Amino acid sequence: MKRWESWVGLLGLVLVLVGSYMGLFVAPRERFMGDVQRIMYIHVPTAQVTLLIFTATFVGAVGWLWKQAWKWDHLVEGSIHTGLLFGALLAVQGAVWAKPTWGVWWTWDPRLTSVAVMVLSFLGILALRSFVDDPVKRATWSATASVIAWVNIPFVYLCVRWMASLHQTQTQSHQMDPAMKLPLNLSSIAVLLIAIHFVAVRWRIAARQRARELAE
Amino acid sequence: MKDKLPAILVGLAVVGVLGWLALGSVGDNLVYYWSPDQLEAAGTKAVGANVRLGGLVKPGSIKVDGTVTTFEVLDGSGKIAVPVRTEAIPPQMFREGIGVVVEGTLGDDGVFKSERLMVKHDENYKAPTSGADAEAAIKAAKE
Numbered sequence: 580m581k582r583w584e585s586w587v588g589l590l591g592l593v594l595v596l597v598g599s600y601m602g603l604f605v606a607p608r609e610r611f612m613g614d615v616q617r618i619m620y621i622h623v624p625t626a627q628v629t630l631l632i633f634t635a636t637f638v639g640a641v642g643w644l645w646k647q648a649w650k651w652d653h654l655v656e657g658s659i660h661t662g663l664l665f666g667a668l669l670a671v672q673g674a675v676w677a678k679p680t681w682g683v684w685w686t687w688d689p690r691l692t693s694v695a696v697m698v699l700s701f702l703g704i705l706a707l708r709s710f711v712d713d714p715v716k717r718a719t720w721s722a723t724a725s726v727i728a729w730v731n732i733p734f735v736y737l738c739v740r741w742m743a744s745l746h747q748t749q750t751q752s753h754q755m756d757p758a759m760k761l762p763l764n765l766s767s768i769a770v771l772l773i774a775i776h777f778v779a780v781r782w783r784i785a786a787r788q789r790a791r792e793l794a795e
Numbered sequence: 796m797k798d799k800l801p802a803i804l805v806g807l808a809v810v811g812v813l814g815w816l817a818l819g820s821v822g823d824n825l826v827y828y829w830s831p832d833q834l835e836a837a838g839t840k841a842v843g844a845n846v847r848l849g850g851l852v853k854p855g856s857i858k859v860d861g862t863v864t865t866f867e868v869l870d871g872s873g874k875i876a877v878p879v880r881t882e883a884i885p886p887q888m889f890r891e892g893i894g895v896v897v898e899g900t901l902g903d904d905g906v907f908k909s910e911r912l913m914v915k916h917d918e919n920y921k922a923p924t925s926g927a928d929a930e931a932a933i934k935a936a937k938e
Contacts, residue, residue, distance in 0.1 A: 607922030611888060616920065644807070681913045682886030686896075688827045726807050743827045743849060745896050747918040756922045 584779035591772030595621075598766035606759045615679045620762050622672040624770035629669050630732055632662035632774055633701060637729035640722035649789055652718040655725055656708070657781035659701050661774055666698040681745060689738040690746035697735055700728040714792050828896050831870040831877045834907075847898050848877060848907055849915070854891040868895060868907070877901075881909040888914040 602620030609616035639654030673691070674684045685691060704724045711717035739748045752760075828849035834841050853867040853876050864885055867876040879897055889895070894917065899909030 610921045610923045612916060619920065680886065680888055680916050682883075682889075683911070683913055686913065723807060743830070745827070745849075745913060745915050747916060750918040750920060754919045756920060758922065759920055 582779075584776045587772050587779070588776030591769045591776060594765055594769035595773065598624075598762050598769050601762035602759075602766065606762050607756055612680055615676060618672055618676045619759075620766050621770070622669070622676060623763060624767040625665055625669045625672060627767055628770045628774045629662055629665040630736060631771070632658050632665060632778065633697065633729060633732055635778065636662060636701070636725050637732075640725035640729075643718050643722040644726075647715075647718075649718075649786070652714075652722070653782045653785040653789070654778070655718070655722060656785040657778040659705055659725070660781045661777040663698065663701055663705065664777070665770075665774060666694070666701070670694065670698070686745055688744040688746055689742045690735070690744050693731060693735045693738055697728070697731050700731065701725075704728060714789055831868055831875040832872070834877060834901065835875055841901050842903060843900055845898075845900055847896050848879070848901075848909075849894070849896040850877075852889070852891050852893055852895055857891060864912075868897065877907050878905065879907045879909055881912050883910060883912040885912055886914045888916060 598620060602617050606617070606620070608614060636655055636658040639651045639658060642648070642651030643655065645651075677686075678684050704721050707724060708717050708721050711720060738744065739746050755763075828847035829837070829841075831848065831850050834846070834848055848868055850868040850870050851873075853869045856865075856867040856876070856878075858865045862882050863880060864883075865878065865880045867878050869876050879899075881897065881899070889912070894915035896913045896915055897907065897909035898911040898913075899907055901907050
């Protein structure tokens with residue numbers, strides 16, 4: 580436990596357990612959806628944090644194109660790996676919530692479609708990185724592609740307000756029972772800390788790989 | 796590398812703006828579901844096409860006859876209603892006044908025949924407000 584990200588990850592793990600316990604056993608049962616709605620306490624934080632992680636990819640990509648410092652490429656690599664893990668979890672959680680409420684596991688509504696585009700585009704960038712042997716070309720090409728892929732992120736967030744969709748819009752504070760807010764906020768902080776832990780660990784792996792590649 | 800940077804940034808800006816425009820215009824053209832008034836406005840063009848219809852279940856319109864469920868879908872103004880007939884098993888949340896999206900086709904007789912019935916839940920998350928609500932929620936959870 581010498582590294583700061585270990586403590587961040589541990590704190591996130593404790594908080595996600597507290598938030599999940601409160602969401603599952605303390606928060607009130609939702610009026611119409613019943614117990615299945617309790618998946619909100621992990622699904623909403625996962626969604627928020629996934630969009631933030633890919634926004635970190637965007638920051639890393641712009642940083643690389645601007646300064647050509649390796650730390651920005653490490654951020655791109657670390658955040659894409661983590662974002663894909665969280666994006667996959669997001670889709671699974673959403674499907675589990677959708678089947679009993681909507682009646683289907685999946686439908687091509689604007690929110691689900693744009694999330695699929697998001698995950699597939701960053702998956703493609705990861706593939707691109709593995710095809711390119713020159714570290715500088717790899718960093719520049721994947722940064723360029725990441726900036727383009729990020730354009731979709733505001734659309735993922737806003738499409739439910741702009742377009743007819745099956746997915747509900749963002750909940751305003753007064754639309755949620757006060758007793759549901761604390762577990763949700765705790766889980767949001769927890770998932771963010773866990774994501775920071777993963778990005779930091781993956782960053783260090785990327786840094787070692789680059790150091791070895793550049794030494795050859 | 797450094798001397799290429801301005802060109803790369805300009806290229807990115809162009810691609811970014813183009814991407815944004817493409818997504819925006821796709822948004823105007825790609826429609827996930829039609830509302831009852833949009834379906835009515837399309838007239839005979841809508842008949843026979845495979846579409847989704849979305850709206851609210853008209854209170855008092857749900858009738859179940861064996862495996863067949865019929866109900867009416869209202870638009871936001873509450874004035875235009877499209878009758879729907881489906882053999883799909885309604886999701887647990889299906890009830891009067893709730894948002895639904897049905898996939899199927901509008902027939903010559905003006906009845907929308909659907910193979911897939913989806914329930915749209917809104918963005919409100921509330922605890923049961925009365926004893927009756929709580930009992931209904933517990934009953935629904937047990938079923």
